[in-house]
Amino acid sequence: MENRLKLNKNLAQMFKGGVIMDVVNAKEAEIAEEAGAIAVMALERVPSDIRRDGGVARMSDPKMIKEILAAVSIPVMAKVRIGHIVEAQVIQALGVDFIDESEVLTPADEMYHIEKRQFDIPFVCGAKNLGEALRRIAEGASMMRTKGEAGTGNVVEAVRHMRTINSEMRKLQSAPKEELMTYAKEMMAPFDLVEYVAEHGKLPVVNFAAGGIATPADAALMMQLGCDGVFVGSGIFKSDNPAKRAKAIVKAVTFHNDPKVIAEVSEGLGEAMPGIEISKVETEFAKRGW
């Protein structure tokens, strides 16, 4: 199992500097691949539609996932509900490359997340802070992402989560060794991972931005804050010109330190997805899971 976990973390390393795009059918998956996505996330409805429709959001129809697997050569990810062991087993059986145990879907278990080391394929999970990230990594997540607030087109929560994680990591790095156990207790995180962060100043897995990224500048902002790459959900296929915006975000992530490139790719993209003020959000997805 050690070996599988390492190979799974390695796949996430290959995603660095790239953009993972939400798609709801094979056609969108092809557009995403053509735009330069490093992977696609198959789901039934993008987060902004899940917000609008309400009800219980579940794993996608296996038929749709199979069609997406057949349509593209890049890795395919799919979402399962928090704690839904069987949805994860089904996704693995379909030959998907990566599972997102996601707060965007309605949680199946409010107490326990999936024991991810039981699976051959990797998981990515969301976090609002360092303690949450280290708990998911201890359960076997091979990759992390900020939770942000998906489906809002508002980057403020993703920024908050990334800044929180960064500042907590800096605190551990400058703490004397005898204080680390107390930090581990306070942030409810396994001691060995707290020690790892104190020593290396980073998570032991790749960490992407997610939740509310809608523009090339949003994506570049998250990269400048230290994310390894970016997930874009509703931001692409809920905008005026998905193919053009998708390409622009891919370029902005690679050249996130070059404002001239960001300016150039941001030109004439048409309307971004309609955004929501966080105080007006009825269901905060980020509060799901612990």
Add this chain to the structure above:
Amino acid sequence: MLKVGVLALQGSVSEHIDMLNRIENVCPVEVKTSEQINEVDALILPGGESTTIGKLLVDFSLHDLLKKRIINGMPVWGTCAGMILLAKKLLPEAHTHLEVMDICVKRNAYGSQACSFETAAFIPSISPKPISLAFIRAPYIESVGKQVEILCTVDNNIVAARENNMLATSFHPEVTDDESVHRYFVRMIEQL
């Protein structure tokens, strides 16, 4: 000091840089622009997503320059996605990228992530000890041209090969703890 670049458009860039930092007389640099392509003595094309890197090469007008430098003899090493970028032919039939190395590469040859694996192999020209090989949704080389030297096979599939100034590996030495292949590449640069 040898200036060894790592193409930094997407993928396992920092891993290669870290490995190169362990080697004496090597100055590793991230490469994103045409000026940087012109400045380096050699270039590594890292692991990542070949379709993404291939598109960015074209979009940022790096493709033709890079191809010209490789044809003119700049040492280059492609790992996984990088090997796909170098290949003259791809299977299943797909858009090719730099088309400089006389190899036919099968993409995702082993299948999805569940089929990714780690093994060890003894490659005499690279290291006197067996080295650990990580295959991540890896391609392999289906066939090679006359000028291509096969360096390693795993289960009868070609996973490492060299053609003059070009080195290609299906696996990712940059995610292991062993810098033997990086040292081999540096020796190759010095000898060319």
